[in-house]
Amino acid sequence: MRQQRMLxxxxxDVPGDAEVASHKLMLRAGLIRQLSSGIYSYLPLGLKALQHIQTIVREEMDAAGAQEMLMPALHPSELWKASGRWDVYGPELMRLEDRHGREFALGATHEEVITTIVKDEIQSYKKLPVTLYQIQTKYRDERRPRFGLLRGREFLMKDAYSFDRSQSGLDESYESMYNAYDRIFTRCGLNFRAVEADSGAIGGTDTHEFMALADIGEDTIVHCPSCHYAANLEKAVGQLPAASASSKQSDLNAKPQKVHTPQVSSIKQLSEFLQISPEQIIKSIAIEVNGTPVIVLLRGDCEINEIKLKNVLGGSEFTMLSEAGIHKLGSVAGFIGPLGLPNIKIIADTSIIGMQNAVIGANEADYHLTHVHVERDLVDLTYDDLRNVTEGEHCLTCGHELSFAKGIEVGHVFKLGTKYSRSLGASFSDENGAAEPIIMGCYGIGVSRVLAAIIEQNYDERGIIWPDSVTPFDVHLLTVHVQDEIQLKLSTEIYKTLTAAGYSVLWDDREERPGVKFNDADLLGFPLRITVGKKAVEHIVECKERRSGDQYELTTEQIAAHCQTFFQTGGRSSHE
Amino acid sequence: MRQQRMLxxxxxDVPGDAEVASHKLMLRAGLIRQLSSGIYSYLPLGLKALQHIQTIVREEMDAAGAQEMLMPALHPSELWKASGRWDVYGPELMRLEDRHGREFALGATHEEVITTIVKDEIQSYKKLPVTLYQIQTKYRDERRPRFGLLRGREFLMKDAYSFDRSQSGLDESYESMYNAYDRIFTRCGLNFRAVEADSGAIGGTDTHEFMALADIGEDTIVHCPSCHYAANLEKAVGQLPAASASSKQSDLNAKPQKVHTPQVSSIKQLSEFLQISPEQIIKSIAIEVNGTPVIVLLRGDCEINEIKLKNVLGGSEFTMLSEAGIHKLGSVAGFIGPLGLPNIKIIADTSIIGMQNAVIGANEADYHLTHVHVERDLVDLTYDDLRNVTEGEHCLTCGHELSFAKGIEVGHVFKLGTKYSRSLGASFSDENGAAEPIIMGCYGIGVSRVLAAIIEQNYDERGIIWPDSVTPFDVHLLTVHVQDEIQLKLSTEIYKTLTAAGYSVLWDDREERPGVKFNDADLLGFPLRITVGKKAVEHIVECKERRSGDQYELTTEQIAAHCQTFFQTGGRSSHE
Incomplete structure (x- = not known):
């Protein structure tokens, strides 16, 4: 393509409202333009990269035996009401009425639609398993769209749904998708990790998120540098280092002792007042679950993980207990403790197991109890994993210290089970003619988000550095002076040769100053730049590799062979 | 692909609500399923055909120098208000509010969005011309969605927009798109005509519709079998045959004469009462334009063409004049005539030029005037083409009798001019630095409608007959008894050979009765069916061409060469 006439x-300049690198660069390189908050147009270069990602996704989904189809964005509200999500989904689900006043949702995801289709078309075990997918535009009215394509309101997604007869069938379908995702993100050139994620209380069992590592990521990943363990913070587990040495052996036989701690109600204040570390304190958090108060215990330096807690509570929502509620228990806010509160449910995080000489609230204003020995004083406790893993914890699998990273969720695989097949009535008859609900999995890739994540991982101060597999063009051919007939003639020859050899070439044939062209070439960031300048008379061009920055001269005869080597060793996969 | 596990x-049976062949067949062959009125899912086979059409469209658009991009479906209402279409478009434009109460339209077309982008990104004549296109989902809340994909509410469209500096530039861009459309529809295997269409009163000049000929088409096409003339009925012009012989020469000198025609107010009643043909009568139609009455004259056997009339009225809407309004003119409904009404504008269709011995209303209840000679009695008339061409008229270009046909509009090219660039402020600076509005064209193809139109033209009583260029699969490989090891082994070999040779093959490996398989093969309608049956032991298969119905035996060695010949001579273009 000739750049002169391309948009x-x-x-x-960096647009003012863009906060992260990928957003800034996609605007600066002319890949996208914003139409409204969280809503973008893809200009020609941006679309080319997006289409290359789509091709990779299609190839790997097809290779995994999934069948492509295409569902509408307008969903009749009846389907979402049948699944129960019309009310649950909230304002993120965009809704409208047609000319007859019938309600529709703009598809945020397609479980309802695909389950309805499968319900109508698949009745027998003979037609199972089947995995269906689509690459389609999704709508989610995010409260706070931001970071360009990373959190948009209209975005491109690949969503797949598997339908199986049995749990083991689902396990196979899930593994097949998991492996396909691994290949897809690898081919896209992403630095990513598949992490265990929380599957929520609803039906599902396994779920993994595919996280592209990036400092601006909104998710925290906990992973072990030694073994394969990786999970997002919601789900991650670890082993706290042995309690600090401040447990004084001499106090082991002391009984709990009430100490006056005037106006000292936070962990920080308490550790300063008593000159102990927060690890010596047991936090007591009073919550309310379906109207019933519950006390949650964890070590003073740990933070509660609300998702783990919710799961332990059987999926029930909870709120903090009010001061009045705490008073009603016979305690005082800021001084709650697990001793001396009759008839209240107490659940404890594993972090307090075996604590000695610990400090707890005395359920009396301005007082705490010291010298608490958990195993002696807090009998019959139920222990669960209720905390966020923190830096310094060790891997439960191999014992190595865990690492923390930030990630962008680019994919998600999920064992749905029978939630939708039951609510929408999708069942199959087995060999004996008995009706069973179909067992489902769902698998998403944020296709447009992948594009942003790739750039977030591949840039420098001069611009984008495209991976070979998704670059809009392979080669940027740059003619320094298009008025120079020798340069123009040689450029034309090179353009024809490379195009005929199957490379996609953007030819900068603009009448611009060389500096402008070089800057634009670095900004656009195609893998190889070939510059036709003064040495055109000698049939010599300059070659620059965008990623390494290496620059060298080639004769025109060498170009084709050089490209072949360069793109092969770059691990480039074929794309149109 | 193995059919056993494909959806x-x-x-x-023919679904009850499907009226036309393409709709019935797309449902029966499992290409689509309805989700809601006018809203469809594409199942795997339907999507494959749709994607082949998209590939053809892309290839030809790219070859014509158009650049692909992708715009959102959510359009902020401000843009549509700026163009004036927020109010004009009516209930066909689907609208919604986001969580903040901001109004959006679901894009029915993208003039507003693309013009805004070009306004922001193109300021100089140096960047022009440019043609941009997208293949994207459109939303139009049709009052009466019907005929499956032919008139849907959510559908796939290719829309392109050209931007030029001058009218002659627009002419070139238009011609380039026109020619690309010609190639696209030819490659899709459609029997189509490009017809002149009405460009409306707004700015535009030339416009052509691409019509796939089909009896169920909702548009009427007038075309000349002798020369290249073709237009839709809105726009078509013709030459009426010479007035019938009932003009009596003996009456040529007679003056207009008032005759009593009691309660005779329609053309039919009048021609019966006076025993003359309708061709002898001049119809007078009283309308009201912006509050002013106007009389329209045309020959009794002709029908008014409202679009032509509106254009002659400068684009103004008109309504029929009320009885009260007619009375106020000094006339009576049913007896209006052009003589004796002072101070009223009269416009005449060319059909009345030179009429003699004509009959007109006398502007008096129950009376008409006979012996009216148009050129003598109706002086100072303005003549325009205001009527629908009717069967029997002759071509204005070559004189041959015109033919009529029904068509499905699959494409539309339109010279927009500066309507949107002016209302949205998209201008460029020319060589002298003067700002000029960019001159636009727009070009649409109903991609999903093309799919339906192809089937509407290619089927028989047994099912679809796919053109080679868009067929979901090239070859249907059918194994009569999959339990038979010899048949299974031979089928596997053939499947591998053909797939390796680049053909897409659907392999019917289902355990179904042979009759079911043969019927399905005819219904699905891929170009070539290869049946592996009893003669598998002799390495002989049966080959059936879907279109011709020809059946013959081949040895397995002959298959590859036969496919090569078959698909080459079938004019098959390459697709993945």
């Missing part, structure tokens, strides 16, 4: 509106 | 839910 590639590069910007020298 | 191809064929139906034996």
């Amino acid at each position: 590639i509106p590069t910007l020298r | 191809i839910p064929t139906l034996r």
Whole structure:
């Protein structure tokens, strides 16, 4: 393509509202333009990269035996009411009425639609298993759209749904998708990890998120540098280091002792007042679950993980207990403790197991109890994992210290089970003619988010550095002076040769200053730049590799062979 | 692909609500399923055909120098208000509010969005011309969705927009798109005509519709079998045959004469009462335009063409004049005539030029005037083409009798001019730095409608007959008895050979009765069916061409060469 007539509106300045690198670069390189908050147009270069990602996704989904289809964005409200999500989904689900006043949702996801289709078309075990997918536009009215394509309101997604007869069938379908995702993100050139995630209380069992590692990621990943363990913070588990040495052996036989701690109600205040570490304190958090108060215990330096807690509570929502509620228990806010509160449910995080000489609230204003020995004083406790893993904890699998990273969720695989097949009535008859609900899995890739994540991992101060597999063009051919007939003639020859050899070439044939062209080439960031300048008379061009920055001269005869080597060793997969 | 596990839910019975062949067949062959009125899912086979059409469209658009991009479906209402279409578009434009109460339209078309992008990104004549296109989902809340994909509410469209500096530039861009459309529809295997269409009163000049000929088409096409003339009925012009012989020469000198025609107010009644043909009568139609009455004259056997009339009125809407309004003119409904009404504008269709001995209303209840000679009695008339062409008229270009046909509009090219660039402020600076509005064209193809139109033209009583260029699969490989090891082994070999040779093959490996398989194969309608049956032991298969119905035996060695010949001579273009 000749750049002169292509719509590639590069910007020298960073747009004011763009916060993260990928957003800034996609605007500056003319890949996208915002139409409204969280809603973007893909300009020609941006669409090319997006289409290359789509091709990779299609190839791997097809190779995994999934069948592509395409569902509408307009969903009749009846389907979402049948699944119960019309009310649950909240304002993120965009809704409208047609000319007859019938309600529709703009599809945020397609479980309802696909389950309805499968319900109508698949009745027998003979037609199972089947995995169906689509690459389609989704709508979610995010409260706070931001970071360009990373959190948009209209975005491109690949969503797949598997339908099986048995749990083991689902396990196979799930593994097949998991492996396909692994190949997809690898081919896209992403640095990513598949992490265990929380499957929530609803039906599902296994679920993994595929996280592209990036400092601006909104998710925290906990992973072990030694073994394969990786999970998001919601789900991650670890082993706290042995309690600190401040447990004084001499106090082991002391009984709990009430100490006056005037106006000292936070962990920080208490550790300063008593000159102990927070690890010596047991936090007591009073919550209310379906109208019933519950006390949650964890070590003073730990933070509660609300999702783990919710799961332990059987999926029930909870709120903090009010001061009045605490008073009614016979305690005082800021001074709650697990001793001396009759008839209240107490659940404890594993972090307090075996604590000695610990400090707890005395259920009396301005007082705490010291010298508490958990195993002696807090009998019959139920222990669960209720805390966020913190830096310094060790891997439960191999014992190595865990690492923390930030990630962008680019994919998600989920064992749905029978939630939708039951609510929408999708069942199959087995060999004996008995009706069973179909067992489902769902698998999403944020296709447009992948594009942003790739850029977030591949740039420098001069611009984007595209991986070979998704670059909009392979080669940027740059003619320094298009008025120079020798340069123009040589450029034309090179353009024809490379195009005929199957490379996609953007030819900068613009009448611009060389500096502008070089800057734009770095900003656009295609893997290889070939510059036709003064040495065109000698049939010599300059070659620059965007990623390594290496620059060298080639004769025109060498170019084709060089490209072949360069793109092969770059691990480039074929795309149109 | 193995059919056993593919979602191809064929139906034996014709679904009740499907009226036209393409709709019935797309349901029966498992290509689509309805989700809601005018809203469809594409199942795997339907999507494959749709994607082949998309590939053809892309290839030809790219070859014509158009650049692909992708715009959102959610359009902020401000843009549509700026163009004036928020109010004009009516209930066909689907609208919604986001969580903050901001109004959006679901894009029915993208002039507003693309013009805004070009306004922001193109300021100089140096960047022009440019043609941009997308293949994207459109939303139009049709009052009466019907005929399956032919008139849907959510559908796939290719829309392109050209931006030029000058009218001659627009002419070139238009011609380039026109020619691309010609190639696209030819490659899709459609029997179509490009017809002149009405461009409306707004700015535009030229416009052509691409019509797939089909009896169920909702548009009427007038075309000349002798020369290239073709237009839709809105726009078509013709030459009426010479007035019938009932003009009596002996009456040529007679003056207009008032005759009593009691309660005779329609053309039919009048021609019966006076025993003359309708061709002898001049119809007078009283309308009201912006509050002013106007009389329209045309020959009794002709029908008014409201679009032509509106254009002649400068684009103004008109209504029929009320009885009260007619009375106020000094006339009576049913007896209006052009003589004796002072101070009223009269416009005449060319059909009355030179009429003699004509009959007109006398502007008096129960009376008409006979012996009216148009050129003598109705002086200072303005003549325009205001009527629908009727069967029997002759071509204005070559004189041959015109033919009529029904068509499905599959494409539309339109010279927009500056309507949107002016209302949205998209201008460029020319060589002298002067700002000029960009001159636009727009070009649409109903991609999903093309799919339906192809089937509407290619089927028989047994099922679909796919053109080679868009067929979901090239070859249907059918194993009569999959339990037979010899048949299974030979089928596997053939499947591998053909797939390796680049053909897409659907392999019917289902355990079904042979009759079911043969019926499904005819219904699905891929170009070539290869049946592996009893003669598998002799390495002989049966080959059936879906279109011709020809059946013959081949040895396995002959298959590859036969496919090569078959698909080459079938004019098959390459697709993945």
